[in-house]
Amino acid sequence: MDFRKKKLSAQEAKEIDLTSYLSSLGHQPVEIRNVDYWYRSPLRNEQEPSFKVNQKLNVWFDHGLGKGGNLIDFGILYHNCSVGELLQKLDTDFSLHQPTSFASNKSVDRESKIKILRDFPLTSPSLLQYLHDRKIPIEIAEQFCREVRYELNNKNYFGIGFKNDSGGYEIRNPYFKTGCSPKDITTIDNGSNEVLVFEGFMDFLSFKTTTKNLPEKGQDFVVLNSVSFFERARPFMENHSQIRLYLDRDTTGINCTQRALSMSSKYKDESILYKNHKDFNDWIMNPEKAPKKHLGRRM
Known part of the structure; x- marks a missing residue:
């Protein structure tokens, strides 16, 4: 089955969580102040962190460069490429699409439309790499998690699934977090x-x-x-x-x-x-x- 029928759009790329994307590139925050994540700039060499990501707004600003913006603005600077090349790179490197906006007021609607197709042991390289980046050994994750394939808006996606007491799943991958009903502890x-x-x-x-x-x-x-x-x-x-x-x-x-x-x-x-x-x-x-x-x- 083809799980990548639709190419990543510019709007979907902008909705990718910046902190998760920076983590996938090997950059971790030096300090976290509420919704502000401070990094040593990935765009230049520095000792003191002056690169800020506002996780709520999902935007960045590099105080040393005086520049900022969304993920696409960051990506074309970081990879020194065009928008089209960046979208292709995101598609190729991760094979994981962000199905909907991160906006919290859409979460209930999103979860109600998710249909779990099947679950099986964790195998996808991108998900195993995500666990590695989060410092979670595979042997620990596979005791409690499954890889889930699910349908949303007639498109297929996959992620790490953690089951709740009512049979629903919390779902994570490098770009987004979601869940399916029924929600429970x-x-x-x-x-x-x-x-x-x-x-x-x-x-x-x-x-x-x-x-x-x-x-x-x-x-x-x-x-x-x-x-x-x-x-x-x-x-x-x-x-x-x-x-x-x-x-x-x-x-x-x-x-x-x-x-x-x-x-x-x-x-x-x-x-x-x-x-x-x-x-x-x-x-x-x-x-x-x-x-x-x-x-x-x-x-």
Whole structure:
């Protein structure tokens, strides 16, 4: 089956997440301030980061050059090529199209139209490379994820699928993240008296990566798949004597953590481990700050 019937358009290229694209090129943020991601410029040599990406607007600005714009503006400068050559390069290098806009107000409509065609073990080179870039070993990912082929607007796509308790999938690839209905949390019940809570499955996989030498079934887990599902997860979480929260370090995640701490002494904030980073995965992607062995069970 041909999964690449339609060439990548300029509009689709502009909607590719800039931070994910920079990661695919080997560039990681030096600092994250809310929605602003600061890099050492990929377009020139510098010691102090002056290249900013506003992730909400999906635009960049290089203060040293005095230039900025969208992904196409960046790509033609970075690769020293024309717009047509850049679109061909994006098509050839990744073979992954962004199916719709990143705009959050379209997410419900997008998810309702996704039809899962089939799922199977992770095999696509571009997805395996994406996991490598996110510092997730394949042997960890394949325990919890599947490669999914799905249909959206009469076009076929593929990505890494993480199943929830209702049978829906959270889906990721280097250019976008989406999901299919029904939406729900994902719970892993190993009969432990403590539960670890993550906002997204990449953070859960990151934790499993850093603790792969610990007993495989020593803890229970909840992946919220959206912080909005925190209340839905409370019955499962509060059936444990200790609840360890590894939520994102953005405003939403921090506020959710603070509310949980005010509800019960069972809740513990573990996000201090990556306090200078956006989330757990962002932390392990930073080679200057290797995770420590104390991430596992506490005595």
